[in-house]
Amino acid sequence: MNFMMCMRGEPEQLPFLAEIAELGAGIELGSYGMIGIRSEQDWQTRLTLHRAIRNQFQGTLAIHGPFIGMEYAHIDHLLREAVHRRLDMxxxxxxxxxxxxxxxxxxxxxxxxLFKLQEDWLVGNTEFWQREIHRWADAGIVIVLENDTDKSPDLMVQLVNKVDNPWLGLCMDIGHQHMFSELDALEWVRRMGNRLWHIHLHDNDQTGDNHWSLGRGTIDFESFYTALLQHAPQATISLEVEDGMEVKMSDLRKLIAYFASKERSIGLSS
Incomplete structure (x- = not known):
């Protein structure tokens, strides 16, 4: 398994970059979705912070893009144009x-x-991503699509299978799955299989999308980790805990040690 730490990019996070690199982990930079979208200046401020992070971190880096209202095949052509402009940014x-x-x-x-638009969604998004994915591939950037309020992974799996491009895969957010789906996490992992390339890891107790530290909520991580090793050992686990950096780093250290031990015990380590 590979690992990442989700970060917003505030200056107080800079001192932890060296240890993240020493642990062999990457970073996932976000906050374009809730903070950066409020104005042009907010977007540029977020980018400036992230450039400062990038200047000090040469390891693997991911970006969490904006998500509020981001419907790529939106039925309203004016809203669709706005979504595509934000995706260009x-x-x-x-x-x-x-x-x-x-x-x-x-x-x-x-x-x-509510309006039984599942097939329309699948057709529209398949057509969109069949066109869109090429510029990302040309730039050497993988796209992973993340579940939000999705009750099942099935439409996402169908979408990625229909697009059938090696630069488009899936991200499973276990906190969202725990909140919004009646299917258990093991079944999500099984259905996503080798299309599952990225994990957002955090905890909650199903009362809200809390992004708690691991073990604070009610998610069964032991069985989830076992499912990942069985069905999706290629996935990168990105720790998306919203807490102080000391807490986040403690979770990251424990997570890396746990998987190193499990992989040794089943002979997956190199």
């Missing part, structure tokens, strides 16, 4: 920061269930 950020991966939410909304 995200592409520009990823290239400037030399990211190898960009995480984007699937864009699936509960309205698709």
């Amino acid at each position: 995200t592409f520009d950020v990823a290239v400037k920061l030399k990211a190898s991966c960009v995480v984007l939410h699937s864009g699936y909304r509960v309205e698709n269930d």
Whole structure:
């Protein structure tokens, strides 16, 4: 397994970059979705912070793109144009920061269930990503689509299978799965299989998307980790805990040690 630490890019996080690199982990830079989208200046401020991080960190880097309202095949052509412009901006950020991966939410909304638009969503997004993925591939950037309020991984899996491009895969957010899906995490991993390339790891107790430190909520991580090793050992685990850096680093150290031990015991380590 490979590992990443999700970070917003504030200056107080800079002193921890050296240890993250020593642990062999990468970083995933975010906050374009909630902070950066509020104004042009906020977007540029976020990019400036992330450039400072990148100047001090030469390891693997991912970007978590904006997600509020990001429906790539939106039925409203004016809103669709705005979404595509925001995606253009995200592409520009990823290239400037030399990211190898960009995480984007699937864009699936509960309205698709309410108005029975599942097939329309699948067709529209398949056509979109069949066109869109090429510029990311040309730039050497993998796209992984993340579940949000999705009740099942099936439409995401169908979408990626239909696009059938080695630069488009899936991200499983276990906190979102725990909150919004009646299918257990093991079944999500099994259904995603070798299309599952990225994990967002954090905890909650199903009362909110809390992004707690590991073990604070009610997620069964032991069985989840076993499923990952069995069905998706290629996935990168990105720790998306919203807490102080000391807490986040403690979780990262424990996580890396745990998987190193498990991989040795089953003969997966190199």
